[in-house]
Amino acid sequence: MTKTAVFPTGTILGYPRIGPRRELKSAVEAFWAGTITADELESTAAGLRADIRERLTGLGLGRADSSIPETFSFYDQVLDALCTVGALPERFASLLGADGTIDLAAYFTLARGDGENPPLEMTKWFDSNYHYLVPEIGPETRFSLASDRIVREFVEAKQGGYLTRPVIVGPVTFLLLAKPSDAAPEGFLPLDRLRDLLPVYSELLGRLAEAGAEWVQLDEPGLVSESIPVPRATVLAALRHSTDTLGHLSTRPAIFVAAPYGSLDDAFPVLADAPIEAVGLDLVRGQTPFDLSGLGTKTLVAGVIDGHNVWRGDLNAAFDTAQAIAAQVAHLAVSTSTSLLHLPHSIDDEPALGDGLLSWLAFADQKVAQVTTLVRGLADGKAAISPDLAAAAAALQSRQDAPGVRDSSVRARAAALTGTDFTRGSYEHRVEAQDAALGLPALPTTTIGSFPQTTDIRRARAQHLRGTLSAEDYRGLMRAEIARVIALQEQIGLDVLVHGEPERNDMVQYFAENLEGFATTANGWVQSYGSRCTRPSILWGDVSRSAPISVDWASYAQSLTAKPVKGMLTGPVTILAWSFVREDQPLGDTARQVALALRDEIADLEAAGIQIVQVDEPALRELLPLKRANQAAYLDWSVGAFRLATAGVSAATQIHTHLCYSEFGVVIDAIRNLDADVTSIEAARSRMAVVADLGTSGFDHGIGPGVYDIHSPRIPSVAEVVDLLERALTALPERQLWVNPDCGLKTRGYAETVESLTNVLAATRQVRARVAG
Numbered sequence: 001m002t003k004t005a006v007f008p009t010g011t012i013l014g015y016p017r018i019g020p021r022r023e024l025k026s027a028v029e030a031f032w033a034g035t036i037t038a039d040e041l042e043s044t045a046a047g048l049r050a051d052i053r054e055r056l057t058g059l060g061l062g063r064a065d066s067s068i069p070e071t072f073s074f075y076d077q078v079l080d081a082l083c084t085v086g087a088l089p090e091r092f093a094s095l096l097g098a099d100g101t102i103d104l105a106a107y108f109t110l111a112r113g114d115g116e117n118p119p120l121e122m123t124k125w126f127d128s129n130y131h132y133l134v135p136e137i138g139p140e141t142r143f144s145l146a147s148d149r150i151v152r153e154f155v156e157a158k159q160g161g162y163l164t165r166p167v168i169v170g171p172v173t174f175l176l177l178a179k180p181s182d183a184a185p186e187g188f189l190p191l192d193r194l195r196d197l198l199p200v201y202s203e204l205l206g207r208l209a210e211a212g213a214e215w216v217q218l219d220e221p222g223l224v225s226e227s228i229p230v231p232r233a234t235v236l237a238a239l240r241h242s243t244d245t246l247g248h249l250s251t252r253p254a255i256f257v258a259a260p261y262g263s264l265d266d267a268f269p270v271l272a273d274a275p276i277e278a279v280g281l282d283l284v285r286g287q288t289p290f291d292l293s294g295l296g297t298k299t300l301v302a303g304v305i306d307g308h309n310v311w312r313g314d315l316n317a318a319f320d321t322a323q324a325i326a327a328q329v330a331h332l333a334v335s336t337s338t339s340l341l342h343l344p345h346s347i348d349d350e351p352a353l354g355d356g357l358l359s360w361l362a363f364a365d366q367k368v369a370q371v372t373t374l375v376r377g378l379a380d381g382k383a384a385i386s387p388d389l390a391a392a393a394a395a396l397q398s399r400q401d402a403p404g405v406r407d408s409s410v411r412a413r414a415a416a417l418t419g420t421d422f423t424r425g426s427y428e429h430r431v432e433a434q435d436a437a438l439g440l441p442a443l444p445t446t447t448i449g450s451f452p453q454t455t456d457i458r459r460a461r462a463q464h465l466r467g468t469l470s471a472e473d474y475r476g477l478m479r480a481e482i483a484r485v486i487a488l489q490e491q492i493g494l495d496v497l498v499h500g501e502p503e504r505n506d507m508v509q510y511f512a513e514n515l516e517g518f519a520t521t522a523n524g525w526v527q528s529y530g531s532r533c534t535r536p537s538i539l540w541g542d543v544s545r546s547a548p549i550s551v552d553w554a555s556y557a558q559s560l561t562a563k564p565v566k567g568m569l570t571g572p573v574t575i576l577a578w579s580f581v582r583e584d585q586p587l588g589d590t591a592r593q594v595a596l597a598l599r600d601e602i603a604d605l606e607a608a609g610i611q612i613v614q615v616d617e618p619a620l621r622e623l624l625p626l627k628r629a630n631q632a633a634y635l636d637w638s639v640g641a642f643r644l645a646t647a648g649v650s651a652a653t654q655i656h657t658h659l660c661y662s663e664f665g666v667v668i669d670a671i672r673n674l675d676a677d678v679t680s681i682e683a684a685r686s687r688m689a690v691v692a693d694l695g696t697s698g699f700d701h702g703i704g705p706g707v708y709d710i711h712s713p714r715i716p717s718v719a720e721v722v723d724l725l726e727r728a729l730t731a732l733p734e735r736q737l738w739v740n741p742d743c744g745l746k747t748r749g750y751a752e753t754v755e756s757l758t759n760v761l762a763a764t765r766q767v768r769a770r771v772a773g
């Protein structure tokens with residue numbers, strides 16, 4: 001390896017890649033639509049990468065010292081790693097080109113499916129709201145260097161005058177995040193294939209070194225998670241094996257292993273001992289290891305700036321932490337705790353937020369500036385940065401004292417709650433009351449809430465926002481859409497209808513806009529998965545509801561049909577999980593405030609004649625702490641918040657909840673404790689695997705396992721849905737089973753939606769007939 005490589009004194013672990021105005025999204029979607037070529041897409045992407053390098057040097061990162069990480073991705077960094085190592089699942093084996101490489105079109109096919117073959121499953125990246133694609137690894141998986149994109153991007157940077165740091169998901173995390181392939185025998189762990197995978201990483205590191213890379217970053221966040229079902233001793237042995245193998249290569253860049261999202265615990269001594277050159281710690285979520293002396297001459301990359309949240313934070317404290325660590329290690333570098341992937345680009349894009357709130361915030365670019373400020377302070381002494389530290393301290397103080405941050409009536413109401421506010425009557429009694437009130441058939445059919453958001457709807461919303469469409473006209477257009485969606489559902493034959501959520505830009509932002517205590521951004525997009533971005537709201541103050549939010553839309557929809565219309569709300573945990581939330585009080589306290597606001601809304605829906613209310617909690621699993629020791633407390637407050645929101649209704653009012661993209665293993669008890677009458681879940685991609693778990697766990701309330709994946713344009717066949725329903729019925733009694741898609745339909749088009757739902761209804765009729773007969 002390059003013996004002389006010195007790690008830069010300041011860096012970040014990664015940077016948003018979607019572009020400040022979602023340029024990558026537009027380009028990728030244009031490529032999918034066939035309106036631009038692969039070459040055109042490549043050139044847009046190269047332009048974005050060049051902009052990022054330039055922006056980061058402007059913010060103070062070095063141009064030629066490996067401090068700029070290359071973290072671009074067309075879709076997902078785990079998919080990138082999968083393509084780099086050629087780990088194609090059997091059903092996609094033909095995507096490997098004759099020259100042994102996986103091209104851009106093939107790359108997207110893995111993410112989106114190809115009509116015949118379902119795409120890779122998608123799941124949450126640690127405790128963030130980013131989703132990665134899950135590799136499928138079995139004894140049959142072949143590994144080969146099938147994409148040298150990482151090398152090419154390094155060379156591209158070099159030609160542009162930058163010495164950057166290539167980044168790839170490390171081999172241990174890659175396998176920890178993979179699931180066993182269908183062909184894998186019982187008990188097989190993807191990690192068992194580490195020995196076969198490492199030669200490809202070795203080859204890649206050799207190629208990077210030959211291209212002139214001085215450092216490579218291996219992201220190994222898998223090491224901090226206690227939610228991965230692999231014995232810890234196995235993980236640590238794999239880490240030792242991997243770092244030994246890569247560390248002893250004769251040709252390689254210096255190796256930086258980063259482990260964001262929590263503390264490394266017992267993996268730290270393993271890395272400290274390993275033949276690598278730098279170790280990165282998340283010092284926002286995790287702790288500084290008690291003893292750093294084992295690092296020897298290695299660089300400690302101290303993640304003292306929060307990469308995962310938008311608050312400006314306490315810069316003085318970050319400086320003190322960095323300085324204290326500097327005294328204990330041979331080399332210190334200042335860094336963000338995680339990649340900045342989770343943050344919008346810059347507060348400069350948000351002039352409408354107001355000076356107060358803006359002064360409390362730091363988006364990606366401001367975090368980079370914080371890193372470089374600390375670097376300067378460590379090099380030149382604290383006095384050199386005292387104006388920056390003073391400004392940060394003043395902002396923190398102004399935030400504490402600002403109106404709205406604490407609202408005494410909200411606080412008094414939360415303080416007065418008692419146990420009965422969190423409980424409904426017995427389930428048996430509720431079932432009786434609801435059967436009588438609703439009279440639904442066996443295997444009732446419904447949808448998850450949203451219907452396609454057409455261009456017309458989006459246009460109307462944009463015009464309304466701009467002021468070119470009056471509130472009255474906007475309301476008229478939304479009502480027309482609701483009427484159309486109700487008629488369509490009646491025609492298809494669904495049993496429980498929805499109003500379709502046309503008025504919602506986003507299921508969280510919509511409520512944030514209508515509750516006190518939130519601010520919404522104009523350009524604060526962050527990548528959720530692939531080309532999909534969200535614009536999280538900022539929850540900065542005490543939360544309350546000043547007026548009904550959804551009641552008017554729901555009762556209008558109900559007035560158009562004799563079938564029950566399901567009211568549709570987003571739950572407290574999801575509102576928190578998909579917003580940037582104040583960090584100056586426990587999350588549980590904030591959740592309770594949101595729950596009380598929703599409780600008021602549900603009471604108003606019920607009073608307006610809505611008999612079923614769905615409170616979506618798709619994010620319940622994602623906020624689960626990665627460390628087991630913190631999980632019970634989390635589940636306690638999160639389940640409590642849902643119950644507080646929903647427990648005010650009468651027995652005859654049916655409460656639904658919806659959870660998507662989740663593996664339920666560890667949260668199954670929590671789902672049961674929500675005590676929702678009906679729970680709809682994602683299940684089609686894993687072909688009902690979750691239903692068996694639910695069955696054996698004694699879950700006895702209603703359950704709607706998704707019968708088709710709405711994330712791809714594929715239309716499910718009747719036979720396929722029948723098969724899934726029959727599978728579900730082997731694990732669950734018929735009285736529990738509901739029929740619905742995996743998730744909301746807002747990203748789909750109308751034609752495919754009608755076709756898909758029509759097939760679902762046909763399948764349901766077949767199964768009903770079989771069951772009845």
Ligand code: MET
Nearest residue numbers: 448449450616618744745
């Ligand atoms: C991400 S879960 C989405 C639930 C919401 N009710 C919808 O149908 O869009």
Ligand SMILES: [Zn+2]
Nearest residue numbers: 618660743744
């Ligand atoms: Zn969903």
